[in-house]
Amino acid sequence: MTLHDGNLWLSLTGGRATAAKTAEGGYPPYNIELLPENDGGPEALRITLAVAGFARDELDVSVEDGELLIRGVKRDEGPKDYLHRGIAARHFKRTFALASGVEVRNAELHNGLLAIELERPHREKRVLKVGIKPAR
Template identity: 60%
Template structure:
């Protein structure tokens, strides 16, 4: 069964990359670690920001990596199982994760902060520059 492209309208030209991004997002359905995305209002001349906050309790700064790879924000966590400990009950898993967010063109990662088991990553979208360009029409007489 072949998939019918969702952006197949003849009026939507050059949106192949967006369709591929939508496919990547649909495949990233793992729910760990839980996260929030919030809009942070403009303040003191700073642009409006988005803040992604992940619950990464038990991870240290050295066990977390935040990278931007081909318009994707990738957050990885790596914990090593503590072998000498003998648990009577283990409810907090030492597991690895990778969480990926597809970024729109022009999105900038401003920074990351780890506090009280929450990893916060701030993003900004610069205001788009409005460009109007006149196209000359050549006469073929």
């Protein structure tokens, strides 16, 4: 499955991304939104992950071999006596395969939401004129 109306941005299937998505079991949940275009600026997309309970230094966002990798590693806080534990605070790795030309613009953590903005610069339309040789 590719996202963004037939214009390839990122893929949720194929190769390593499929294996990672299966292992993640849907954690952490995320949204993907198309951002409004600026006056002639590049197209932009935002991936927002719900990472409540993670500090900035417990999160890592990187691009490796054309894949966007988001990792969360919780520090051990020692034993606690919970009466109820409903907030997931486990390690995670979320992977998205990026299409060619898509770049990570920035990442921000605010109120338990990690927002990662991607952009795809407009490509100039190239026209290549191919000469036709006469038949022999």
